[in-house]
Amino acid sequence: MSHPLFNLAGRCALVTGSSRGLGHAMATALAEAGARVVLNGVDAGRLAQAAQALRAQGHQVEQAAFDVGDEAAVKAAFEALDAAGVEVDILVNNAGIQLRKPLVELELPEWERVLHTNLTSAFIVSREAARRMIARGRGGKVINIGSLMSEAARPTVSPYTAAKGGIKMLTRAMAAEWAPHNIQANAIGPGYMATEMNAALINNPDFDGWVKRRVPSNRWGQPGELGGAAIFLASAASDYVSGQIIYVDGGMLAVL
């Protein structure tokens, strides 16, 4: 029996980029804590499969296929949710891409694509969600997904690092503006997690060895290990927490 503070029954969570990976893991955790979840992705087929799998586990699942970086598509998606009576009171801005390339070799469109998908999309989607949360007057939760790169850098991931640093500060800006409406905005900073996005790193013996030596826990994180932080920040347990970033990184950032 979970503590009532962590019970998400009666709440609805939209998780962007949730047909697989970290987003799907967090959506699953929020559903297991009682929330109705809206899965999002750009691949409608993959999204339908992910939604069906969660429904088969007995959860209440909607699906909304849209590109988080497309302002018109985001507006249309929220209008469709409005029409369906689906009121999002928890938003997890998880959708993101990675592009590994030295700064001096980057093309401007490559830079802009990463910043748009990983940072600007959080603004586009959160603006729609927050407008509705404020109008409803019931408060809400915004959880932005940062990264170790919200705090520290490594070579060849400059646009991702800049975007994730921006996510940390955008989270504080949201906290500043939306606290009067009882909307808490926080972030989760995943460490090196075993995901498809990181497959090239996991399969690289040198990088894999570096992660295992550099992380005090001596291992990669598993997507499901973000669930606890997601439930906490989505629940009443965090009603007096805002503008924070919780690193789920096996202790990596805390230790030299």
Ligand code: GCO
């Ligand atoms: C990389 C990785 C990292 C991790 C994660 C760490 O290339 O270094 O993709 O960015 O995915 O973001 O928090």
